[in-house]
Structure formats: C-alpha cells, structure tokens
Amino acid sequence: MRTVLLLCLLLLSACKQGPTLERFGGPTMGSSYSIQYVRQPGGPAPEQVQAEVEAILQAIDSRYSTYRGDSIVSRFNQLPTNQCLVIDRDMGALVRFAQQLAEQSQGAYDLTVEPLLDLWGFGPQARELQVPEPQALARVLQRVGYRHLRLAGDTLCKDAPIELDFNSIAAGHAVDLIAARLQALGIDNFLAEATGELKALGRKPDGSPWRVALELPREDRQVARQVIAVHGLAVSTSGDYRHYFEDNGRRYSHTFDARLGRPVDHDLAAVTVLDASALRADGYSTLLLVLGPQQGWDFAMAHGIAAVLVTRSGGGFVSRSTPAFERALKGE
Structure with missing residues (x-):
C-alpha cells in the first residue's frame, strides 16, 4: 500500500x-x-x-x-578565373539574396570584399591592420565586384579572381x-x-516577453540605449565600434564600401534592423551601415525597412527610427 x-x-x-x-x-x-x-x-x-x-x-x-581551407566558400575562392563550383541549395539561396542587395545598393553591399578585408588587415589572410598603398589597393580592386559572380543553376562561377565573404x-x-x-x-x-x-x-514561462537591449555604439563599455520586447522578429545590429583600427587619428572599421575599396567614412555608428527573417535583418543592417546616415535613411524609407540609425553628433549620439521600426515595436 x-x-x-x-x-x-x-x-x-x-x-x-x-x-x-x-x-x-x-x-x-x-x-x-x-x-x-x-x-x-x-x-x-x-x-x-x-x-x-x-x-x-x-x-x-x-x-x-x-578560416577553414576545406569549406565550400574557401574552395570557391581558390578557383582560377572562369571556373565554376557546384554548390548546394543553401549557398545558392544566400548568393541570390546577396546579389539582390548588391543590385539594390548599386554595389555598396558586395559579397566579393574578401580581398579588401585581407588587404586592410581584417581578413583570414591578413598580416596586420594597416592602410594600404594606393597601388596595392588599385590591384586588389580588380578582384572585387559582384558582377564578376554568376549563379547558373547549381553552379557558382567567376569571371575574375574574386573571393567571397559571407x-x-x-x-x-x-x-x-x-x-x-x-x-x-x-x-x-x-x-x-x-x-x-x-x-x-x-514568451517566457511567466508570460513576460523576451526583451533585447540595443546598445549605444561605445567602445569603452556596454550601455543600453533602448530595451525592446520582441516576438516573432529577428534583431540585427551592425556597427563600426567593435572591429576597427586607428591610423594618424582616423578610424578604419571592418565595414567596407566595395565600390571604393575602403572602410566606410561617415558618422553613422550603428544600425539596428527588425525583420521576420534574421537573414534579411542581418543583410540590411550591413547595407544601411555601408550607405551612411542619409543614403541609409533614404534606402530604409524607400524599402519599408524597420530600422533605427544611430549617428555620432557633437560628442554624443542621435537615434532616428523609421516608421516601420515603430510599427514593428507595437506588433503591427
């Protein structure tokens, strides 16, 4: 009993x-x-x-x-010019999305920035963080450009010695x-x-929402500028304040404008994007950061992107949110 x-x-x-x-x-x-x-x-x-x-x-x-020599992207990067590699559907989908971003931004966003990352010191083949000589930059720019990349069925092809960075x-x-x-x-x-x-x-077990802190773009310490409740959304923040170096008083971040072959040079410090897709949020936060405070804002408004742009101003920061961002926070 x-x-x-x-x-x-x-x-x-x-x-x-x-x-x-x-x-x-x-x-x-x-x-x-x-x-x-x-x-x-x-x-x-x-x-x-x-x-x-x-x-x-x-x-x-x-x-x-x-950073892996046996990865699919490394195998593609090692291919000679005018060669192709069979890829899977997963990589094909990412290439198509990246090429869409490149077309929309007239090449500001570009998967083929890998040689530039190495040249400036941010890539896996880099030796040191440095401002390259103009001649070296001109040579590397010949190996950059999304139009040199072609997706044909399940094959990815190059017509120049480009290298990709995803x-x-x-x-x-x-x-x-x-x-x-x-x-x-x-x-x-x-x-x-x-x-x-x-x-x-x-939601959490107690019924409260998941909350995410959006940081101020500071190098010295982490400071939340806004805490948002998130449901059914992805959150991506791109900024110039984590990976950078300084040379002769100038800051050079790891975010590149592929058209110019150099790190972005403007006052936009960080961009946060909300989207149902983490892939889209990730890609568009980078694209807006490359475009800068005004062009990025105009692009976000034109494409209905839920974004907040944080710009350096007078020793502090100014945040500007798109209407789509405010609607997303309200669950609309």
Whole structure:
C-alpha cells in the first residue's frame, strides 16, 4: 500500500510540473551562440536540442567559414578565373539574396570584399591592420565586384579572381535555420542568438516577453540605449565600434564600401534592423551601415525597412527610427 501511495504522489508531482526555462550555448563562428527556450513537460531534452542546434552551426561553418581551407566558400575562392563550383541549395539561396542587395545598393553591399578585408588587415589572410598603398589597393580592386559572380543553376562561377565573404549574412541565416528547427521540435517559445544576431518567438514561462537591449555604439563599455520586447522578429545590429583600427587619428572599421575599396567614412555608428527573417535583418543592417546616415535613411524609407540609425553628433549620439521600426515595436 505504501508503495502504491508513493507512486501516486510521484505521478501527481510530475503532472504538476509546468514549463521550465532552459539555457545553453557555446563557441561558434569565432564568437558564441546562446539559446533560451521554454521546455514543456514531455518536450525534448536540452541535450537533444543542443545537439540539433550545434549540427546547424557546424554545417554553416563548413559552408561559409573563410578560416577553414576545406569549406565550400574557401574552395570557391581558390578557383582560377572562369571556373565554376557546384554548390548546394543553401549557398545558392544566400548568393541570390546577396546579389539582390548588391543590385539594390548599386554595389555598396558586395559579397566579393574578401580581398579588401585581407588587404586592410581584417581578413583570414591578413598580416596586420594597416592602410594600404594606393597601388596595392588599385590591384586588389580588380578582384572585387559582384558582377564578376554568376549563379547558373547549381553552379557558382567567376569571371575574375574574386573571393567571397559571407560574414555579413551567414549568422543571420544560421539563426533562421535554428528557429525553424526549434519549432519543428515543438518549441514555440525561444530566444535564439548567434554572434549577436537573434530571433525571438513566444514568451517566457511567466508570460513576460523576451526583451533585447540595443546598445549605444561605445567602445569603452556596454550601455543600453533602448530595451525592446520582441516576438516573432529577428534583431540585427551592425556597427563600426567593435572591429576597427586607428591610423594618424582616423578610424578604419571592418565595414567596407566595395565600390571604393575602403572602410566606410561617415558618422553613422550603428544600425539596428527588425525583420521576420534574421537573414534579411542581418543583410540590411550591413547595407544601411555601408550607405551612411542619409543614403541609409533614404534606402530604409524607400524599402519599408524597420530600422533605427544611430549617428555620432557633437560628442554624443542621435537615434532616428523609421516608421516601420515603430510599427514593428507595437506588433503591427
């Protein structure tokens, strides 16, 4: 009788267990990732969820890492001129999206910036952070240009010795894949983040929304300029304040205008974009940052992008949000 009573009590206790908040994370893409999700009773174990997420991140790394000689992008970069490489549907989709951004921005956004990153010291083949000589820059610019890239069916071709860099969109794409996989596992309440790109869906176990802090673009310390509640949206912030060097009093960031072959040179310090797709948010935040305060604003307004642009002004910062950004915050 005691055994039966104890079993009944254990069953009742198990039935009363509600949703729990699970967390895990780790290194990825030279940075880190983190996942928070609400586990329902009977839901998949955290170890299973983590294994699924890390399998996605490993697949992204095997395709898009320029720091791996065996990645698909590295194999393409090593191809001679007028050669093609068979690629999978995943990479084909990212190339098409990147080429769309390039067309929309008249080449300000460009996947073929890898030789420039190396020349200025930001890429995997770089030796040191430096301002290159004009002659060296002119030579490298001959290896840059999205029009030298052609996608034909399942093959990617080059008609110049171009090299690709997917860092401006790969992490956002990874977050989209992770979000889709979590939902396929029956997880409908989560905050997924990879290298700062993130997407949130649903709510926490207590019913409160997922909240995300948008930072001021400061180098010395982290300061939140705004905290927003996010549901069903991805958040991407691009800025010039994390990876840069200074030379003769001038700042050179890792964000490049491929048309000029040099880091952007304007007062736009950071851009945050909200979108249902982390890939789109990631790509457009980079594109707007390249375009600068006025051209970026005009582009965001013309394309209905939910964005906030943070500009340096008089020793401080001025933020300007598009109407689409304000509507997105209200859930409209």
